[in-house]
Amino acid sequence: MSAMEWFEAPEYWLSRLVLQRSLAVIYLVAFVSAALQFRALLGERGLTPVPDFLRRVPFRASPSLFHLHYSDRFFAAVAWVGAALSAAVALGAADRVPLFVAMLTWTLLWALYLSIVNVGQTWYAFGWESLLLEAGFLAIFLGNDDVAPPMLVLLLMRWLVFRVEFGAGLIKWRGDPCWRRLTCLYYHHETQPMPGPLSWFFHRLPKPLHRVEAAANHVTQLVFPFLLFAPQPVATVAGLAVMVTQLWLVASGNFSWLNWITIVLALSAVDSSPVAGTREYGQVPPWFVAAVIGVTALVVVLSWWPARNLVSRRQEMNRSFNPLHLVNTYGAFGSVTRLRHEVVVEGTDEEHVTEDTRWREYEFKGKPGDVRRLPRQYAPYHLRLDWLMWFAALSPSYAAPWFTRLLRKLLENDPDTLRLLRTNPFPTAPPVHVRARLYRYRFTTWRELRATGAWWDRQPVGPYGQTVSRRAPEAP
Template sequence: MEWFAAPEYWLSRTVLQRALAAVYLVAFVSAALQFRALIGERGLTPAPAFLRRVPFRASPSLFHRHYSDRFFAAVAWTGAALSAAVTLGAADRVPLAVSMAMWALLWVLYLSIVNIGQTWYSFGWESLLLEAGFLAVFLGNAGVAPPLPTLLLLRWLLFRVEFGAGLIKWRGDACWRRLTCLDYHHETQPMPGPLSWFFHHLPRPLHRVEVAANHVTQLVVPFLLFAPQPVATGAALAVLGTQLWLVASGNFSWLNWLTIVLALSAVDTSSVHDAPAHGPTPLWFEVAVIAVTVLVAVLSWWPVRNMLSRRQEMNRSFNRLHLVNTYGAFGSVTRLRHEVVIEGTDEEEVTDTTRWREYEFRGKPGDVRRLPRQWAPYHLRLDWMMWFAALSPSYAAPWFTRLLRKLLESDRDVLRLLRTDPFPDAPPAHVRALLYRYRFTTWRELRSTGAWWDRELVGPYGPPVSRRASEPG
């Protein structure tokens, strides 16, 4: 089938696969380094308890067969090692069937993690990585020409990411239609980056241009991904440019980088010389690719219906395998930034003169003089969830009190997720959580105080927790 092969995309496929494997690597390392505190046997929301109440059919995972922290670590580090090997080109040096098995194993391992990850893995980029990783199984390797149907499926995935995000904005917060959302967003986004302060202070007319360009990129450009070349390449480059702008302006885990990876599926590299010679495409591979294409076409009914609905949902998976999902982000933008600040004291009795010491998180705002750091594509899960906790105490109810109790115990795994432990020698006697209103300082305030943030106490976030009350009677 001559129409099946698209050799002109050989370089795009190579870069796409290596970059996708690198995203997998970040995801597996993130899981390996953070799971014990979050979903481990003694974590904030323990996976064993989840596995006891949720059946396999509702959350397919290898861990339904067996769970232990040691086994989870083995799965995560195996995924990281395999991802690193594929990033370095191992999947191109083996037969096609073995290459497909390597990609399939990555997908199964990460699906197993996401499906028991509970609230810590409820982000849209988890489903996006799984869907892209599943399609990569059918992208072939250096032994065969890139299959056109799989490239089109990757573009269809990119279309849903961009167009879904554009629709949810246009239908959602009125500030998107008024072109004013970026007057607030750079300051109130979940985890600002080192340039977010500067983006926030761009002239307001430029913020209007940013929003207008976003609408064009997300509502018009996605259709051009399916146009003849070189239009499709131009559309992909427009997406790439927009995503790099977002990378510079904040920390959104691997969402932006993975979107860039998907855009490579539309970049024609036929002008690049020294294209490799591909062997004949096996019939069984063609059949498998066509079968997956039909499957995606059938499953697309649900995300298409969602995008056309006035009650469009963001980041929804319609099946437990996270295939053919719907995507979207920031349908509404918060105008004020609130942060939950956790403090502790080693004084046994709390009085008006008690000295409280603050726990510092790695990524979320805390110390007003500390410039936000760049963490993406690495995902600080606890820091992100603390942003949601400030928005809604009920959202954090399943784990927040347990977090405070872990701090009273000086839990080693939880403390590893934090930037500082103000009680290195002995656990605190009491901890408390306060709610602050944060805002970026002005240029004048930055010059005079050296502070990137200004904060004002709103009040207690909840009742204090004491070590004595937490100890068994």
């Protein structure tokens, strides 16, 4: 028996390879998403400018490279460097360099994305941002082709999957009574933040199947996470069960990379040796063993706070207990909305607003708008403005820091803002007035779909805030 047998897990070599390459692809999506959307959201002239945030929040509260220097060009450079590095790792570059260089590469990816998340404000206040950072941090210590996968890090990744799944299961069981009654999915597919192309069909499944969905969710999230730590092949079965459940969620909606990264992390429980055999590795460097033991001890200590949160009756969802986003708590949909409301933004080029004024709608890329447009699949790409428009419909106060500024950007035909939208009804000259209206949306029935070709039915609820108008030119 090798003296390092407790440390090495060569039977997981293929699982590690797929896990690392897939995680790099998710990093790539995250960095590209940041590069393409930040100017309108976070840039110097954005809806919530990073420079304003940096003046209010010290480095110790939000560690980021941007505390040293910020400009839109520098942000773009950070995002595109991260994307290029992610692509290189996804193509196998980290396995073609020495172990310490591979670890530095993963560390740089983590540090670059941490810098973005920690200045991202409300646009980055989602659990999957912390999940990517925590997974990316653990990946630093997963090794490369120079060493066998370290079992301790695989167990830490299973602990991460456990917190994602068990935390989500507990928040549901403790939260909305419809989860215990198995009726939440009567509503969820219709009212979720951003439905996908199959969401209409999921919503129209018979109610008994919705109850089966909810029951299966409870089993997968409250029972199977414990089996991730069982001996093989039970752990593999548990990991595969997590993957299947997450693929069901991928098909039913758009949840950024939350489901995909959970699938990837579940590979840490899958013994790939029956398919790919094992590999022989050389001696493990003592410094690498020490680093893995050190990070394991760190995670054990930091696990106190999320573990306490899990057993608390006041369980919180998606919280980071430290500014480095290490060892977080997760959870989703502790409550389910029964009705769907959407904020529809309109503009007009008429100088004077009357009852006969013609208002033209702005269409967003992902969120519901045109009732005849089938929802699109965007995940794992994250449309940040579209997601926050769902929260804006739930609570105007949530959107207060940025919504009026969004309308004013439309009055300017601001090109960065318009790039976040699907259509601009005023391509040649900006509108004179912009307003928002609140609508009640629901999925049509089979009969309504056949008769009208519309996937949605909508009814007006009323105005959403005040109409915003272009300022009159100042007198000379």
